[in-house]
Amino acid sequence: MIAGLARGAKREAEATNERRVLVLAGDRDRGFDAAYDAIEAVVSDESDDVEGRRERASVSIVSTREGFRFEEHRPRGADELLGRTREVVVLDCHEQFVPNAVGRCVGAVDGGGLLVLLTPGLDAWPAIRDRFDDSLAVPPYEIDDVTGRFRDRFVDTLRSHPGIAIASLGADGPGGDAIERDGRTGPRNDAIGASSQRAPAERPAAPPNAAFPTAAYEACLTGDQVRAVRAFESLATPGNAVVAEADRGRGKSSAAGIAAGALALAGADVLVTAPAFRNAAEVFERAEELFERCERDENEPAPGGDAHRLDATGGGRVRYRTPAEAADLPDDPDAVIVDEAAALPVRLLERFLDAPAVAFCTTVHGYEGAGRGFSIRFRERLRESRFAVRDVRLDEPIRYARSDPVEAWASRALLLDARPAVDEAVAGAALDGATYRTLAPDDLLADEALLREAFGLLVAAHYRTEPNDLARLLDAPNLAARALVADGRVVAVALLAREGGLDAETRRRMYEGERVRGNMVPDVLTSQLRDEAAAEPRGLRTLRIATHHALRGEGFGARLLDEVHGEFGTDGSESDGVDYFSVGYGATPRLLRFWRRAGYRTVHLSTSRNDASGEHSAIMVRPVTAPGEDGPGSDLLDRHAVTFRDRERDGLSDAHRDVEPDVVVGALRACSAPAPTDLTEAEWRSVVGASFGPGMYDSAPGAFRDLALAALIEGDAGSNERLDDREERLLVEKVLQGRPSESVADDLGYVSTGACMRALGDAYKPLVERYGTDFALEERERFTSD
Structure with a gap:
């Protein structure tokens, strides 16, 4: 029965060049036996060599169970399937059901292929807790506190969506099996089967007057890819940028790889970056294939580099760097290709605008991170840049037909296509007319439109939102969501996490080095900053906060935070109350100002840059x-x-020496601890002498550092004279970070080192007035009196 069900689903998939899903629900051991029956049925031919066929089949098994044939992956390692295709993929959902793994496995199934899901009985599955649920049970919560709402919704999609076959398996063998759904899409296949059936496609021709080799266009599979590769030709000339957008499976990374290879064959140094190398693997595979096509007549290929570098015989190369590294444009590349650009923050993307030529390739709907900051905010920045921009969109699927029901099912089940309300629906929303409401998980589960709008805003706000985050939103006991709603549409949303409130034993283990999940702020303060009591108070951390892009700058985010503060912070002794609010994020001057104005104060700045955000x-x-x-x-x-104040006084000339001055200013301005300015008379002589007379900065650098720290923390509070932006940067770079005078003068635009140092003395004049003792002011009079 299982063999027949699988064979029927596979034949229909092949006839339409679509994919199908086969759910084998029930006993796990029986599920694996049934999976092998299904595999044998769909890969068999007229030969009797079944075992040989099984070894040759394009099959991957994603499971926690050991000892299987074929290619095996762990569920959390399913990203190894990215950029690879299989005829059959089997995903074991018993021991840990990881939503991200579902998305990656779907993406690995080729047209005409089959995704096999091994699950518990579907009626019982939502109530079963597994290892993924255990990851959601962050202390002090336990696994019994985790709910099964995500699985409830997932099971509903399995039972209602076209193209999904379901077999209920009996533990005692095939005799207890029953077919719940056959997964057939019905009469439509009779009408479209002939037109959709896979047939040798005519390769698109190279465009006339193409600059890339003919082999580059021969490697393209669709007209969309040809147009994309042709657009990439412009990267050979500085001042050009390309934006390539596509849904998954349209071949944009392949087109980028073909173009990278063609540019390198012409002698260009092409720098490729992506959130991780695995995201760029297909770029390198296509580039290497093009090298082999075009260099096969050469006597000897160029010596290869490491796994992240390809060398062409003509001196060009294709090389990978992490986003944070690549943003510095190491070794001055001729062109940069940023793959999965939507999974990177806008501020990091902006740094690539210093490249001679650059391409941004992005998945419109995907599980690597589909932050709409790229399409909403960065595209505007790109249009304002010096680049001539070419846009290309790839719509034609390469590996399966447009009518593929599995793509539509995955988008719905994992909310890959979630998006905020359309601009017109929220235009004109008034801040005082918005209603604050709780987004209870049960309400989200019952209202698909509400869920899609809320989750869509979270996707838009963050550069890395995954299907796992949807499961956390619906099931994690430590999370809460709040929103502002105007005229029935979600216009702002906040995702909040409870932290702290941990018992003494847990705090002790954390202090001694054990990582405690889901308690980011207590963990940093305890394990890194050595405060064993930091995890005792109860905190509420803002994981993400988003305002609809059509309403940004109108106060909705601040209003939402105010409502959250009012709800949870009225009385820390109440069961729903907390002792403090917190937030952790990639620091930029704008975000530092936003959170400072909301009453938040800095307690930590990491010593290293985040690889993804930079x-x-x-x-x-x-x-x-x-x-x-x-x-x-x-x-x-x-x-x-x-401790933050004291740490920065010393750390800015060490671990934080490369932090941007505006970030340093923003972090210090949000520090609530005033800096002492009790200088000795000798130190005041040096400061006053350098400011008003012939003295030198080098005579008392510590005194200058103390005054700079105090001035930046205090800002213009209590003073009629504030330092301008350049003077504040000067204090950071020269005094606190200790950079060489020559580089400071160059960076801040002073005409000479001498002019820079004179400006430094001038910057200290108002600080003498503000912080100077009677002795310091008398010393000043020696140089200012007539």
Whole structure:
């Protein structure tokens, strides 16, 4: 029965060049036996060599179980399938059902192929807790606190969507099996089968006057790919940019790889980046194939580099670097290709605009991260840049037909195509007319439109939103979601995580090095900053906050935060209350200002840049209690604000020497601990002499550092004279970071080193006025009196 069900689904898939899903629900051991029956049925031919056929079949098994034939992957390692296709993929969902693995396995199934899901009985499955659920049970919560709403919804999609066959398996063998759905799509296949059936496709021809080799266009499979490769030709000339957008499976990475290879064959140095090398693997595979096509007549190919580099015989090359590394444009590449650009933050993308020529390739709907910051904010920045921009979109699927029901099912089940309300639906929404509401998981599960709009806003706000995040939203006991709704549409959303409140034993283990899931701020403060008591107060961390892009700048985000503060912070002693609010994010000047204005204060700035965002991460805290009042949250902030201040005084000339000055200013401005300015008389003589007389900065660098730290923390508070932006950057770069005077003068636009140092003295004049003792002011009079 299972063999017949699988064979029927596979034949229909092949006839339409679509894919099908076969769900084998029930006992796990029986499921594996049935999976092998299904594989044998769909890969068999007239030969009797069944075992040989099984070994040759294009099959991957994603499972926690050991000892299987074919190619095996662990569920959390299913990303190894990215960029690869299989005739059959078997995903074991018993021990851990990882939503990300579902998306990756779907993407690995070729047209005419079969995705086999091994699941518990579908009626019982939502109530079963597994290893993925255990990852959602962050302390102090336990696995019994995790719900099964995501699986409820997932099972509903399996039972209602076309192209999905379901067999209920009996533990005692085939006699207990029953077919719930055959997965056939019905009469439509009789009408479209002939036209959809796979046939040798006519290769698209190379366009006239093409600059790339003919072999580059012979490698293209669709007209869309030809148009994309032709657009990439412009990268041979500085001042050009290309944006290639496509849904998954349209061949944009292949087109980028063909273009990268063609550019390298012409002698260009092509730098490729993506969130991880696996995302760029297809680019390198296509480039290498083109090398082999075009260099097969050469006597000897160029010596290869490492796995992340390809060398062409003519001196060109294709090389990979992580986004943070590539943004520095190492070794001055001729062209840069950024794959999966939507999975990178806008600020990092902007750094690639310094390249001679650049291409941004992005998946419109995908599970690697589909942040719409690229399409909404970065595209505007790109249009304003010096580049001549060519846009190309790839719509034609390469590996399966457009009518493929599995693509539509995966988009629905994993919300790969979730998006905010259309602009017209929220245009004119008034801030005071928006309603604050709880997005309870049961409400989201019951209202698909509400779920799609809320999750779509989270996707739009963050450069890395995955199907696993959808499961967390619906099932994780430590998470809460809140929103502002105007005229029935979600216009702002916040995803919040409860942290802390941990018992003494857990705090001890954390202090001694054990990682505790889901408690990011307590973990950093405890394990890195050595505060064993930091995980005792209860915190509420903002994981993500998003405002509809059509309403940005109108106060919706600030209003939503105010509502959250009012709901959770009225009384820290209540069961729903917290002791402090917190946030962690890639620090930029704009975000630092936003969170400071919302009452958050800096307690940490990471020493290294995040590989994906390219930013140093900031952690900020807002106590529930009012300033000056005692309480667990205020005590936590007080002691960590002081240690942050003292750490930065020394660390800015060491681990933080390369942090952007505006980020340093923003982080210090949000520090709640004032910096002491109790200089000795000798130190004041040096400062006053360098500011008003013939003295030199080098005579007392520590005194200058203390005054700079105080001035940047205090800003213009209590003073009629504030430093301008360039003066603040000067204090950061020269005084706190200790950069050489020559590089500071060059970076800040001073005409000479001498002019830079004179400007430094001038910058200290108002600081002498603000912080100077009577002795310092008397010393100043020696140089200012007539």
